[in-house]
Amino acid sequence: MANIEQLQEKAKTIRYEILDMLVGSGSGHPGGSLSATDIVTALYFEEMNLDPQNPDWEDRDRFVLSKGHAAPVLYATLAEKGYFPKEDLGTLRQLGSHLQGHPDMKKTPGVDMTTGSLGQGISAAVGMALAGQLDEKDYNVYSILGDGELQEGQVWEAALAAVKFGLDNLVGIVDNNRIQLVGRTEEVMSSTMPVVEKFESFGWHVIEINGHDMEEILDAFAKAKEVTGKPVMIVANTVKGKGVSYMEDNPAWHGKTPGEDKAEQALSELE
Template sequence: MFSTPLVIQVYKYMSLQEDHLGTGVWHMQQTSVEQLKQHAIELRKTAVTMVYEAQSGHPGGSLSAADVISALYFRELNVDPTNPKWEDRDRFVLSKGHVAPIQYAALALRGFVSNESVYTLRQYGSPFQGHPDMKKCPGIDISTGSLGQGLSCAVGMAIAGQRDEKDYRVFAMVGDGECQEGQIWEAIQAAVKYKLDNLIVFVDNNRLQIDGFCEDVMPLLDLEKKFDAFGFDTTRIDGHSMEQIVETLDTFAKQKNGKPKCIVCDTVKGKGVSYMEDQAAWHGTAPNKEEFELAIKELEGGLPV
């Protein structure tokens, strides 16, 4: 419904008629675990560069989410960069909208937008708003940014898909800190009531929020048990193990058993940049030039196993 003005706006801003479209079919099933790992590093580099260029944004959570995002965009999501509003597409809701840079990086690498354009992050006129804006950026299925709200929207999309007997699935990513919001649990109740086995929720369990460790700010206890107690099919994986992510998506997430799925991903905030890892201070801070160069150097060296 917004596709016409939206595309014009993006083109007008970026002059992308040439390389924005025409990426064509992505042979997703052929993307190997090794390629997904490589993409995850590229996404991290792009996200950190975006935040550095903007001197504003959220690197910590972008880096913790990178591996799941890579698996989704380059293996799992049935989407078409040439037709972002395709009605049968899989949906992805970034409920923790502040980590938009990692999603923008994926949209660029997947061909929704040009690689260069994402470096306009947070600038006036940019489609890459501080938090995802579905009206400005192709490939964003719902605007998010106020924590706790995106999951409800994902539930609405999943109900529509179920009622319309569509095959599409809805993937959502929430933060562990975000689960302090009561609305998350309202959404979870509804997902179970409506038997949404087309809904897959990732919890980016990086254990940190702005003010420090979630454990100290407001303990979340065992999120796996909590989702399970609410009626989700729940599993817990290492959110930086591409093997585990792929395996979980291939088996666990595909069960059509009338139950929504939750994948608690144990992650490290700032993963891949040594000085950002496990540091709440890097939740929403941009690196300076030296820090940025070190980050890129470290990322180019690959992630420690």
């Protein structure tokens, strides 16, 4: 049984590290990194079967951050998990650093897929899950998508393929924070909504949760493992910029880091 309080504290630590590294780099994406933190924390510290000392272990579970611009949440989590020294977080987006603006599997230990071009990550995750099925492996593949990312046609091609091949070793998670680069998702492209019914119509088993409730997150992962013959999509309703009062549910903080005046407030709220 997971210690919910420990996971919540770990998520809080990761949120602080996200803001700290973004303030240091002066560029990046705080909003979507903070909204996905509880989910990523649950994956790496409770759900996934991993070995940080052997990042390429053949039988490990795989994670694909399809919304690659939220790289800070992945980097902070990998550092907390022991894939590389925490001191490296201070090199985010610097020339020569292995922590670039989007995840690179050839540079960063623990990154299973290079992502950033929206729609490609979930497609790669489908391929990983299919490979596991063909190789008769027991690993699972997890992939987080942004709700704005659902406007990419490639997402739906991948969704069709996952059902066609009965990939019950694939769990997608939509970080449904309802905000994207240019505004609120429902105003930009409302035809991707409602997300739950959309994926159900494609043949996925769908579970809807509060993406900041650790008990609901863990329960959803447990239920996903009981599903056979089809992939699972967890629609996690989240808040963009979660944890920083002036960033929460504010489209302005999709891809902007706080200046010195705002940084102190943000970090103090996350301590």
